[in-house]
Amino acid sequence: MNAVRILVADDHDLMRRGIKSLLQQHPGWEICGEAHTGREAVEKAEELRPDVVILDISMPDLNGVEAARRIRTSSPNTEVLIFSMHYSDQLIREILAAGVRGYVAKSDSDRDLVIAVETLANHKPFFTPRATEVILGSFDGKPPRAWMPESIHGRLTSREREVVQLLAEGKSSKDVASSLGISVKTVETHRANIMRKLQLHTVTDLVRYAVRNQIIEP
Amino acid sequence: MVAGKSLRILIADDQPLVRRAIRLLLESHAGWKVCGEAADGREAITKTKELKPDVVIMDLSMPSMNGLDATREIHSSCPQTQVLILTLYHFPELARTAQRAGAQGCVLKSDSNRYLILAVASLGISQPFFGA
Numbered sequence: 063m064n065a066v067r068i069l070v071a072d073d074h075d076l077m078r079r080g081i082k083s084l085l086q087q088h089p090g091w092e093i094c095g096e097a098h099t100g101r102e103a104v105e106k107a108e109e110l111r112p113d114v115v116i117l118d119i120s121m122p123d124l125n126g127v128e129a130a131r132r133i134r135t136s137s138p139n140t141e142v143l144i145f146s147m148h149y150s151d152q153l154i155r156e157i158l159a160a161g162v163r164g165y166v167a168k169s170d171s172d173r174d175l176v177i178a179v180e181t182l183a184n185h186k187p188f189f190t191p192r193a194t195e196v197i198l199g200s201f202d203g204k205p206p207r208a209w210m211p212e213s214i215h216g217r218l219t220s221r222e223r224e225v226v227q228l229l230a231e232g233k234s235s236k237d238v239a240s241s242l243g244i245s246v247k248t249v250e251t252h253r254a255n256i257m258r259k260l261q262l263h264t265v266t267d268l269v270r271y272a273v274r275n276q277i278i279e280p
Numbered sequence: 281m282v283a284g285k286s287l288r289i290l291i292a293d294d295q296p297l298v299r300r301a302i303r304l305l306l307e308s309h310a311g312w313k314v315c316g317e318a319a320d321g322r323e324a325i326t327k328t329k330e331l332k333p334d335v336v337i338m339d340l341s342m343p344s345m346n347g348l349d350a351t352r353e354i355h356s357s358c359p360q361t362q363v364l365i366l367t368l369y370h371f372p373e374l375a376r377t378a379q380r381a382g383a384q385g386c387v388l389k390s391d392s393n394r395y396l397i398l399a400v401a402s403l404g405i406s407q408p409f410f411g412a
Contacts, residue, residue, distance in 0.1 A: 080297030
């Protein structure tokens with residue numbers, strides 16, 4: 063059984079106790095810290111580098127979405143599980159944009175929380191069936207662009223995506239031009255557009271982007 | 281503290297983790313047993329009638345039927361059962377509102393460490409507890 067280190071951030075004492083009691087029963091899982099405010103959650107996450115942060119969305123002193131964003135940015139290996147009073151599609155949208163991959167409501171069962179932690183500890187996303195319904199419910203038949211993962215990626219044209227791949231594979235503009243049967247000048251134009259759209263500055267950034275989005279293998 | 285008196289307690293709260301925490305707190309007291317749990321007001325009423333607990337710990341804000349309404353119903357149909365209101369938020373007139381609904385006590389969730397056991401012990405000997 064894998065060891066999982068968990069930071070519990072909730073400003074309600076009873077809730078924190080309940081969470082701790084539940085999770086400590088799981089062999090190998092350790093509550094490595096607790097936080098009572100959003101700011102404290104960010105600080106402790108930075109210091110302790112837990113595997114999973116259980117983050118109450120409505121804590122004082124730094125709102126939950128912002129806290130989540132900071133934790134995910136400073137510590138990408140730390141997964142954040144948002145713990146919320148209610149289901150809200152607006153909230154889910156915001157947390158997805160903040161890099162959060164887990165969402166459980168406080169009225170959900172103990173079992174949901176355990177599965178959520180397990181799943182996130184394996185770096186896979188977890189949303190309860192109800193959260194999934196909420197997300198799908200706001201689609202009206204077709205997912206809006208903003209819901210697409212990597213929505214920025216979606217804004218590249220298909221030719222631009224091809225160019226990203228070839229450049230990230232280490233090809234020169236000349237090679238890309240010849241692979242695609244276009245002029246070097248056209249490749250350069252595509253490259254400039256790509257860098258601008260994705261807000262990247264160097265080839266290294268581009269490669270990193272391509273790996274992260276599974277356009278190329280690391 | 282009233283040691284040794286056994287009490288049967290029902291916990292009514294819509295959040296399973298909070299119910300778990302309350303159960304832990306209560307069962308650390310010798311002789312106290314959580315005889316059941318309810319996740320909303322309606323279930324609280326049904327289970328109270330069925331299990332006849334000595335004390336019901338009643339969260340105020342639950343779906344389907346809130347804690348105050350459930351308290352009123354329990355007070356009228358099971359007058360021997362003591363109700364302790366447990367709530368997240370303080371509001372003015374909280375104690376009076378709880379009392380008028382028929383509860384014998386009221387504690388803030390944030391004070392539960394300090395007051396929950398005391399409140400339940402108090403209600404267990406039919407002494408009201410409005411410490412919050």
